[in-house]
Amino acid sequence: QVQLVQSGAEVRKPGASVKVSCKASGYTFTGYYMHWVRQAPGQGLEWMGRISPNTGGTNFAQKFQGRVTMTRDTSISTAYMELSRLRSDDTAVYYCATGTTTVSDYWGQGTLVTVSS
């Protein structure tokens, strides 16, 4: 069965960077885009961007351009999302999601990133 397992919670100071991992199993990792979605406390879902695990090509929401990097390591079926120059309003749960039928059939469990001085 498809599983996406994310790395654990992180705490960072403003201005720092954070890198979240998402290990995939149960399907062909390189066959489907991996998306990253975040959710600030008490807020809705916000699509951040996606990466093609096959080519490494990325697309980002304008809001995150210049601050987000998405990479992958196909040898271990893992995708990464790195967000730099963190601010307090980046405090959120970050999800990876992929889909074999549609854009986001399967979701990781989420990673809480807390930005606080």
Add this chain to the structure above:
Amino acid sequence: DIQMTQSPSSLSASVGDRVTITCQASQDISGYLNWYQQKPGKAPKLLIYDVSNLETGVPSRFSGSGSGTDFTFTISSLQPEDIATYYCQQYDTLPYIFGQGTKLEIK
């Protein structure tokens, strides 16, 4: 960017009620619309894909319809376990914007 206007933002209904949520896109999204359910502290769960296709294992009381820019999500008979927040998402054009969400509560 395509804007997704979801309404209502919150809804209170009784067990057994028919519940309807709407999602309006700012332009034609060619049927590339999904609906998700999210319970507190959990990841979103796909319920409906491509407007009206029920994800495997999802109860048949959930349904979706619509075309072009106007879409509807329906629960035919509300159950206590349906208490959650529901989101639409378009994936016709990048960025893949979500609606603002509808928080569903039991009356």
